[in-house]
Amino acid sequence: MSPNDPAPDAIVAVRGLSKTYKSGFQALKRVDLDIHRGEIFALLGPNGAGKTTLISIICGIVNGSEGTVTVDGHDIVRDARVARGLIGLVPQELSTDAFESVWATVRFSRGLFGKAPNPVHLERILRELSLWEKRDAKIMTLSGGMKRRVLIAKALAHEPRVLFLDEPTAGVDVELRHDMWQMVRRLRDAGVTIILTTHYIEEAEEMADRIGVIDRGELVIVEDKHTLMRKLGKKQLSLQLQSPLATVPAELAHWPLELSADGQTLTYTFDTQGDDTGIADLLRQLGGMGIDFKDLHSSESSLEEIFVSLLRNGA
Numbered sequence: 460m461s462p463n464d465p466a467p468d469a470i471v472a473v474r475g476l477s478k479t480y481k482s483g484f485q486a487l488k489r490v491d492l493d494i495h496r497g498e499i500f501a502l503l504g505p506n507g508a509g510k511t512t513l514i515s516i517i518c519g520i521v522n523g524s525e526g527t528v529t530v531d532g533h534d535i536v537r538d539a540r541v542a543r544g545l546i547g548l549v550p551q552e553l554s555t556d557a558f559e560s561v562w563a564t565v566r567f568s569r570g571l572f573g574k575a576p577n578p579v580h581l582e583r584i585l586r587e588l589s590l591w592e593k594r595d596a597k598i599m600t601l602s603g604g605m606k607r608r609v610l611i612a613k614a615l616a617h618e619p620r621v622l623f624l625d626e627p628t629a630g631v632d633v634e635l636r637h638d639m640w641q642m643v644r645r646l647r648d649a650g651v652t653i654i655l656t657t658h659y660i661e662e663a664e665e666m667a668d669r670i671g672v673i674d675r676g677e678l679v680i681v682e683d684k685h686t687l688m689r690k691l692g693k694k695q696l697s698l699q700l701q702s703p704l705a706t707v708p709a710e711l712a713h714w715p716l717e718l719s720a721d722g723q724t725l726t727y728t729f730d731t732q733g734d735d736t737g738i739a740d741l742l743r744q745l746g747g748m749g750i751d752f753k754d755l756h757s758s759e760s761s762l763e764e765i766f767v768s769l770l771r772n773g774a
């Protein structure tokens with residue numbers, strides 16, 4: 460197998476994908492990415508990084524300039540109809556259908572893919588999304604949250620195998636956000652592969668199996684979420700001192716220690732990857748110097764801290 464072949468469990472395979480817009484702006488630079496069957500993959504990146512461009516190309520809305528994309532083995536250009544039929548896309552905003560009823564809109568979306576009508580399937584989706592009572596309501600009369608739910612129902616109407624969610628919870632309230640997370644998990648359990656873009660690190664931390672970070676058109680890292688947090692994360696040990704210190708004593712200068720402004724807390728930062736954390740040595744030395752502590756606790760860096768430091772290092 461050559462490095463260019465998709466991994467055996469890849470449902471989406473992106474190879475050498477670049478995009479230069481007519482303006483001359485290069486939004487994607489040689490992106491290689493495999494999305495595994497059945498996973499939840501979160502694509503993170505700052506504004507303008509290229510997330511929407513990447514999704515739009517995979518979904519056949521925007522043409523790539525170079526490279527290839529296959530969906531379940533079907534090339535998105537040569538075999539566009541089949542590839543597109545396997546995909547559901549939940550865009551950021553609802554742009555049409557204001558005068559249609561929820562039911563008519565969702566039925567129409569299914570028909571677009573040449574699928575036979577299936578009222579039972581559509582009813583199940585609408586019930587799951589708490590839209591069943593609203594099935595006869597015109598879209599324009601719905602709240603923002605309900606419109607979001609309609610977008611998801613439309614994307615699921617033709618029973619896609621891969622679901623893209625572009626910023627699914629931007630601007631939605633906490634309740635809808637949790638409903639969406641639950642629904643995404645249910646879909647994944649039913650075998651649908653999920654790819655979401657998000658600005659909310661919390662969302663990726665909560666939901667994703669794997670995480671890709673894109674910055675200025677380049678895929679900076681793709682990693683299992685837990686591996687990413689273990690590899691790049693740091694741990695901190697905070698010691699609440701018995702008596703405050705004015706400064707970190709010179710004998711301790713070689714330790715990565717920080718003293719809080721009130722002199723009460725000493726914080727030691729260490730790599731989670733190292734074999735030896737150094738904690739035992741540090742505590743022994745503190746004991747030898749008569750620096751006692753009344754309490755200690757440890758914490759791990761969040762995905763957000765890891766993300767910020769990744770982008771900073773890449774700058």
Ligand SMILES: Nc1ncnc2c1ncn2[C@@H]1O[C@H](COP(=O)(O)OP(=O)(O)OP(=O)(O)O)[C@@H](O)[C@H]1O
Binds near residue numbers: 507
């Ligand atoms: N049609 C276009 N013509 C020219 N440049 C474009 C076009 N569409 C997007 N861009 C540029 O390409 C870059 C990537 O845009 P894209 O929408 O993919 O980013 P994004 O990561 O989705 O950002 P956001 O998080 O803000 O949605 C941006 O600098 C944007 O201005």
